[in-house]
Amino acid sequence: MSIAVLAQVYDEVRRLSIAGSSVAPGDFRLKKLITPLEKSGEKAPVFKKVAESVSKVVESNEATSAEALLDLSTLVNAILYTQGEVGTEGELEPVEQIGAGLLPKRTPASLMKSVATALTTSGSGRLELLQESLSQDPFPDPRLLGPAIDALDGSYHEVGDLVERTILPQYGKAIVPIVLEKFDRKGGAGDARRLSLLHQVDPDGTESIIHEVLEDGSSEVKIVAISKLRDPKNVPFLIEQSKAKAAKVRDAAFSALAGIESSDAAKYLIERIREKGHLRAVREGLKSRHPDAVTVLLDETRKAWQTLLDTKEADKKAHEAAHTRLVTLLEALEKRTDKETEKLLLELFPQRAAITKAEGKNGTKTCSDHVLARMSECSNKTRELxxxxxxxxxxxxxxxxxxxxxxxxxxxxxxEVFHIYLVNAKTAKSKKREAQSKAEAISQVICNQVQSIYHYWYNLNNSEREQEAIRNREKMDPRWLDLATKHGYMEIVYVLARPGHKECHKALESELKSRLKKKTVAYHLMDVMLAIVRSEHPDSADLIIETIRDTSKRGTAYFGYALARFIPALDKSALPKLEALLGELPENEADHYVEAVAELKNRR
Known part of the structure; x- marks a missing residue:
């Protein structure tokens, strides 16, 4: 007998079982299978019985759906079981257990699937999806271990780096044998990540591997091995490697030297810092926290500042060298909070105009900008100034x-200090471009403070990052939203939108209508939709449905992945409209929204 249609029934029953029996009544996919089952029932009565069972599920209600779905599941599984074979030939052998063992987590199937897809495929949006998934804690799960390890070899280095630094370390030391199976010390970027990962989860056990790599490893893997050396006895070797021709090898060696608490390492770094010329070669070594090295770093920064002031721009070669040296030294002061660094910054701040003049065309305020950036990090005193x-x-x-x-x-x-820049950009009669540039700078600071640009990947109900965004919005003065709505700063409206703000709702609806009228729709449409849902716009459901229909007609179905994330945050009163929408859409597009509608339906 042909069981293809039964396999389809099985797939749909499994989907509904995962989503919950409450979404089974009226399911349009299951309903489509009744007719072919009835036709098959003319030749094989068992199909007719399955068709009757499917009809009971489709026609059930919330009170009867669970029993009807269970009956259908039992019937279909019984039929398929009798048509197949189980077991295999040969002797059974015990499976070796690695580590303490990991159990699957109670992760929603939709999240598990999206994470596995992001780990094993290519294309845009994967990094953001993985970053967002971390807040929902899908790791460590043995079902995702294989895809995560394979992702180390991916061509998109940011995904591979995230997996190596953040995801796989959650599995702990138990994954060491699995990682070692594919590790090749003469390999490429993926093997370099494997070595870095091994050092994170088992630094003592990786010591011997690091020394093997140093003997005959590939350049990429060897660079990682060098950067992990922290024993003072390795200082002579690191000094030797710091003189290598390859810039990455030198950087790794200086990074290791900066992290070793050794007077010999500090002495060598001091010698290199005091050398004439630029310091690009020892850039990583400048990060040392050794007191002696820090003292020399600050002294050399003062000298380099004065040298640039004294060097004529006409002497192009000397001027460029002096400028490069000063910039490198100022960069090395990043995130230093000690009193001596504070003292230096307070000395340099009043001299910004003079050093900017000395920079000439070569600098364009580079040194001044670095001083301000270091002051913002250093101390309360530097920030106040x-x-x-x-x-x-x-x-x-x-x-x-x-x-x-x-x-x-x-x-x-x-x-109170910075809102005037937004007002000036709308009212200025002269230097309008300058005023607009300053307003954009303040707007960007507000947006960055509240959330990252990829916020439309958030799950509005469960995301820790969304909760963090809520906390950050609450820290912003409410007058910002009033001002942004009045003057049309929509980027600020998107991130600060809140319930009950009528002018905000009007602005968002107007912006959405305007975007949907355009010939092409940019992905920033999701910014508008997120703000509409987050601010609990009274017509959120209607506006989402309108947007889904519009993007469907345009053939831009990829919007569905983001739009679906907003649906579980809607009021349950939207369910009838959403369920009607599912029946209108092509089946491949409806797939984007079915689980989201089910999640809303099952929400307590």
Whole structure:
């Protein structure tokens, strides 16, 4: 007998069992199978019985759906079981257990599938989906271990790096034998990630592997091995490697030297820092926290500052060398919070105009910008001075001061100091471009503070990152949304939209209608939709349905992945409209939304 149609029934029953029996009544996919089952029933009565059972499920209600679905599942499984074979020939052998053992987590099937797909396929959006999935805690799960290990070899290095740094370490030491199976010390980027991963989960056990790699490993793997050396006895070897021709080998060696608490390492770094010329070769070594090395670093920064002031721009070669050296030293002060660094920054801040003039065409305020950036990180004292001079800054500098205010000040202070830049951009009669540039800088700071650009991948009900975004919005003065709505700063409206703000709702609906009228729809349409749902717009469901229909007609079905994430956050009163929509859409597009509608239906 042909059992293809039964296999389809089995797939649909399995899908409904996962989603919950409450979504089974009226299921349009199951309903489509009744007719072919009845036709097959004319020759084989068992198909007629299956058709009757399917009809009972489709015609059931919430009270009877569970029993009807169970009956159908039992019947279909019994038929398929009798048509197949089980077991295999040969002797059984025990499976070796690795580590303490991992049990599957209670992760929703939809999340498991999307994560596995992101790990094993190519294309845009995978990195953001994986980053978002971490907040829903799908790892460590043995079902995702294989795909995650395979992702180490992916061509998109950012995904491979995320898997190596954040995902696979969650599995712990138990994965060491599995990772070693594919590790090739003469391999490429994937094997370099494997070595770095092994060092994270089992640093002691990886020590011997690192020394093997140093003997005859490939350049990519060897670079990782060098960067992991932390024993003072390795200082002579690292000094030798720091003189290698390959820049990446040198960087790895200096990075290791900077992390070793050794007077010999510090002495060598000091010698290199004091050498004449630029410091690109020892850039990683400048990150050392050894007190002696830090003292020399600060002294050399003062000297380099004065050297650039004294060097004529006409002497192009000397001027460029002096500028490069100073920039490298200022970069090395990143995230230093000690009193000596604070003292240096307070010395340099009043001299910004002079050093900018000395930079000439070569610098374009590079050194001044670095000083401000270091001040924003260093201490309360440096931040207070930085903020106090905000009126003297250009757009990039203004953004640094705004971020420092967010870090140190109150929400009200941030609004009172910086809101004028948004007003000026709309009212300025002269220097309008400059005013707009400053307004864009403040707008970007606000958006970055609340959430990342890929926020439309968030699950609005469960995402920790969405909860973090809510907390960040609550830290912003409510007057920002009033101002943004009044003057049309839609980027700010998107991130600060909140329930009960009528003007915000009007602005968002108007923006959505405007975007849907355009010939092409940019992906930032998702920004508008997220803000509409998040702000609990009274017509959220209707606006989502309108958007789904519009994108479907345009053939831009890829919007469905993001739009589906908004559906579980809607009010349950939207269910009849959404279920009617599923019947209208082509089946391949309806797939995007079925599980989301089921999640809304099952939400308590």
């Amino acid at each position: 930085l903020i106090a001079e905000h009126a003297t800054y250009e757009d990039y500098e203004l953004a640094i001061a705004a971020e420092a205010t967010l870090k140190q000040g109150t929400p009200a202070q941030f609004y």
